[in-house]
Amino acid sequence: MAQSDPSAPKLRRVQEALPRFASMRTIMALILREMATSYGRSPGGYLWAILEPAAGVAAMVVIFSLGFRSPPLGDNFAIYYASGLLPFLMFVNTSSKTQQAINYSRQLLAYPRVTFVDALLARFALTVLTQAAVGVIIFTFIKVTMDTRTILDLGALLNAYGMAAATGFGVGVMNCLLVSRHAIWSTVWSVITRPLMLLSGVIFLHDRIPDPYRTWLEWNPLVHAVGEARRAFYYSYRGTYIDPVFTYGLALICATVGLLFLHSYYRDLLER
Known part of the structure; x- marks a missing residue:
């Protein structure tokens, strides 16, 4: 009778884990590639990618505060203003970077080790880290240099950023499909979303908008993310309209639908 190899279960576990580690290495390689190609030639490298938007947001904050x-x-x-603008920029940047993931990594996707999911996650992860660093710089600068009379609820702020990032990923995946099929969609989307900052409560407090417009605007998931960020700084702000379940649920639906269609058609999209 042949004896079973005691090392076989361990070997199988190692073999099953290899694809996961290979995917992580691929994502890290794509992140490093984007950092090198996008920021490697600029003064300060990737550091400038953080300082440039931080300086721009700081200038806007000062102008509006005056x-x-x-x-x-x-x-x-x-x-x-910063508590509304920074979560909004998290959405804008994650969605715009994610929607160009296939076009940006089109040549690398010809290799079997690189999948479209790797490309999406790499661009998304790098953008989230960059925007989080920008937020830390701006919020720290404001809190240190000004008497804001606010008390930070870090959990609520992280939830607001999570809502904005999740929405950006979901919308970005959907747009990635549409942009890959119809290049004109990128221009159409930019035109459609131009008034989005005003419609997301970045400048105007959502509670002060009269009905029925206030109720209509609550279908915009960014209204909930911005409201959660405001609640993170203003302990007396109730924000009863804020619904994280709706925001995360909508982001999950958009991401799932987009990933399913990309899984079915992305090979055809690469040949376009």
């Missing part, structure tokens, strides 16, 4: 002395919440317009 023009609006009395924000809808609290006494400091800088923290009010």
